[in-house]
Amino acid sequence: MRRIRLQHLAQVPIQNGLGLPGEHDNPDWPRYVRTTDIASPTTLRGDVFASQPPDVAKGAPLLPGDIVATAAGATIGKSLLYREATVACYAGFLVRIRLKASTDARFIAYWMQSKDYWAQIDKGAVRSTIDNFSASKYRALLVPDWPRDEQRRIADFLDDRVARIDQIITARRAQVEAVEGRFVADRRSAVLGAGQTTQPSPLRWARKIGSEWSVRRLSQLARMGTGHTPSRSEPDYWVNCDIPWLTTSDVHRFRSDQIDEINETEIEISELGLANSAAVLHPARTVALSRTASAGFSIIMGRDMATSQDFATWTCGEDLLPEFLLQSLRVMRPFLLGYLSMGSTHKTIYFPDLMDIRIPVPSLGRQADAVASVAEAARDRSQWSEALSNQMSLLSEYKQSLITAAVTGELDVTTAGNRIPG
Numbered sequence: 001m002r003r004i005r006l007q008h009l010a011q012v013p014i015q016n017g018l019g020l021p022g023e024h025d026n027p028d029w030p031r032y033v034r035t036t037d038i039a040s041p042t043t044l045r046g047d048v049f050a051s052q053p054p055d056v057a058k059g060a061p062l063l064p065g066d067i068v069a070t071a072a073g074a075t076i077g078k079s080l081l082y083r084e085a086t087v088a089c090y091a092g093f094l095v096r097i098r099l100k101a102s103t104d105a106r107f108i109a110y111w112m113q114s115k116d117y118w119a120q121i122d123k124g125a126v127r128s129t130i131d132n133f134s135a136s137k138y139r140a141l142l143v144p145d146w147p148r149d150e151q152r153r154i155a156d157f158l159d160d161r162v163a164r165i166d167q168i169i170t171a172r173r174a175q176v177e178a179v180e181g182r183f184v185a186d187r188r189s190a191v192l193g194a195g196q197t198t199q200p201s202p203l204r205w206a207r208k209i210g211s212e213w214s215v216r217r218l219s220q221l222a223r224m225g226t227g228h229t230p231s232r233s234e235p236d237y238w239v240n241c242d243i244p245w246l247t248t249s250d251v252h253r254f255r256s257d258q259i260d261e262i263n264e265t266e267i268e269i270s271e272l273g274l275a276n277s278a279a280v281l282h283p284a285r286t287v288a289l290s291r292t293a294s295a296g297f298s299i300i301m302g303r304d305m306a307t308s309q310d311f312a313t314w315t316c317g318e319d320l321l322p323e324f325l326l327q328s329l330r331v332m333r334p335f336l337l338g339y340l341s342m343g344s345t346h347k348t349i350y351f352p353d354l355m356d357i358r359i360p361v362p363s364l365g366r367q368a369d370a371v372a373s374v375a376e377a378a379r380d381r382s383q384w385s386e387a388l389s390n391q392m393s394l395l396s397e398y399k400q401s402l403i404t405a406a407v408t409g410e411l412d413v414t415t416a417g418n419r420i421p422g
Contacts, residue, residue, distance in 0.1 A: 001409050007139035009103045014139045016071060017060040019092035022050030030057035031088040035070045038080045041113055057089035060096070065105045067097040069112065069138060076133045077121035081109035095135045102148055106155035107407065110162075111143060114404040144408055154406050157413035165399045172392045179384045186377040190370040191324070191331045192360060205335035206360060213360040222287070222314035222325065224355060225280055227307030230273030237273035243281065245269045246307040251294040257330055258382070260323065263302035279306045285322045286315045289329055289336075291349040296337045298329040312354050324367040327374050328359050 007014060022032050029051035031037075031044075039045040051057075062068065062082050069079040072093045082088065090096055099105050111117055120141050126132040146154070189195055193210020201209045209215070218224075227246070230237040244265040254262065274281060281304050282288075289298045292310045300322050307313060316322045329336075340353040361367070405411035 002145040003142040004145040005139065006097065006108075006141040006143050009099055009108070009143065010139075011098045011100045014095050014097050015135050016092050017062075017068075017090035017094050017096065018052065018056065020052065020056070022091070024051045024053070025049055026051045026053075029053055030061075030086070031084075032057070032091060033062055033068060033080070033082070033088050033094065034091040035073055035075055035078065035093050038068075038070075038075075038078055041079055041109060042081050042083060044080070044084070052089050057087075060089045062088040062090045062096060063098065065099070067099070067105060067109055067112065068094040069097065071095045071134060071138070072130055072132045074131065076125055076131050077112075077118060079109065079112040081105060095138050097138070104148055104151040104155050106159065107146070107151035108143065110155060110158050110403050111407045113400060114407050115400060116144070116404055116408055117141070146409075154413055158403060158406055161402060162399060165395055165402075169392050169395050172388050172395070176385055176388050179381055179388070183377050183381040187327060187374050188331050190373040190377070191327050193362060193366070193370070201360065203358060203360065204339065205332055209360040210362060210366070212366060213362045215358050215360050218314065218325075218357045218359050219355055221320040221359075221361065222316045225282060225286075225313040225315065226351070227280060227282075227309055227311055227313070228278035229308050230269055230277040230279060234273075234276070237270060237276060239270060241268040241270045241273070243269050243271065243274055244301075244303065244305040245279075246288055246299075246301070246305055246311060248290060248293050248308070248310050251290050251297050254299045255294065255297050257378075259299070260326060261300045261302040262305075265305070269306060274306060279308075281306050282313050283315060286313050287322050287325050287329070288313045289349075289354075291351075291354065293346055295347040295349050296333045298326055300326050312349075312351065319364070320361065321364065321367045321371060323371040324361075325359070327371065332357075332359075 018032075020032075022034055024032070027049070032050040032052045033044065034050065037044050037048055037050075064082060064085060064087075066082045067079055068082065068090050070076050070093060097108070099108060121133060124133060124137045124140075192201075192206050192208070193213050194208070196210040196212065198208040199211045199213075201207055202215055203209075232238070244263075245267050246262070246265050247267055249266040250262065253259065269279065273279070282301060284301055284303045284305075286301045286305070287298060288301060288307055288311045290296065290310060291312050314325060316325060336349055337347055340349050362370070402411070406413055
């Protein structure tokens with residue numbers, strides 16, 4: 001297969017855009033396309049927008065049919081075929097590829113999703129603090145050199161097949177969301193006793209609760225606590241660290257509610273640091289709730305553990321199972337964030353509000369039944385989500401393989417069958 005350098009297919013030099021921040025959002029000005037604006041190889045995100053004054057935008061115009069690709073940052077190689085009807089402009093971390101009339105832009109856009117393209121990106125990328133693939137390297141990329149008619153045939157074929165594959169992936173993604181929604185509803189039903197005879201609830205976040213459930217102040221059922229950070233200015237406090245210390249660095253592990261217990265933390269503190277700070281060693285099975293930054297996420301400590309001041313903790317008494325409290329806090333999360341948290345960018349839930357929390361509580365037997373019901377629902381969610389995610393991964397791999405085979409000539413698009421797996 002004959003190849004040609006990308007620069008020879010370009011109508012104008014392949015070069016970077018404007019090195020300006022996206023500080024304007026005037027909808028009457030040309031849109032300022034940045035790496036973070038790219039949603040897919042053919043679409044821009046609708047939830048972010050920046051613009052530049054018309055006289056500034058003229059310095060790096062982006063026309064319908066142009067392609068932009070990331071030249072720096074964590075997403076080098078990511079590309080977009082610009083299909084909007086209006087003229088835009090593009091940022092400095094992107095390069096623009098405006099093709100000659102003898103080249104089908106759709107073909108190049110598909111090639112820039114192929115394994116052939118990504119192999120060249122990976123080979124030429126400069127990996128450092130900020131990954132880089134310069135405009136000159138984009139110009140030197142080797143592209144399959146097909147006549148325009150063949151490029152059009154390949155692009156037409158892929159337009160049809162890729163759209164069909166993407167429809168299936170979108171359907172699977174919707175199924176994953178439905179599985180998650182069903183789990184959330186089942187968990188709420190179990191915690192609130194919705195499957196039992198119900199009674200009106202005095203709580204803002206629960207309209208009804210089981211008739212055997214009583215509403216009690218959490219502080220009456222569990223000892224509330226928090227944690228602290230040993231002084232960073234005392235180096236001796238940060239040697240021989242072997243005490244698990246729950247911090248906001250750990251929240252990502254239980255944000256999705258996939259685990260109920262944590263046994264290891266990313267950071268540990270020392271006995272000396274613990275003794276010389278307000279940090280407390282909480283006993284195993286204490287329940288912790290993040291209340292700053294990534295607020296509203298809860299977990300059970302699987303072993304004795306300290307926390308930073310970013311957490312509230314509850315050590316349960318004899319009338320409350322930690323597992324039931326955990327699921328109750330997770331059900332309450334929208335209320336905690338919507339009514340008790342303060343701040344717009346970084347939510348914070350303050351201790352006076354947490355001390356006043358009330359929860360619906362049944363007997364220990366009913367609590368155990370509710371916890372078991374949530375665990376069963378979680379297993380179902382995990383199985384279905386894993387199966388659907390595997391299907392989406394296989395479909396994505398198949399799509400890239402199909403694109404690669406088509407653009408490189410390994411697949412004769414005039415005789416290819418119609419079957420799509422999934």
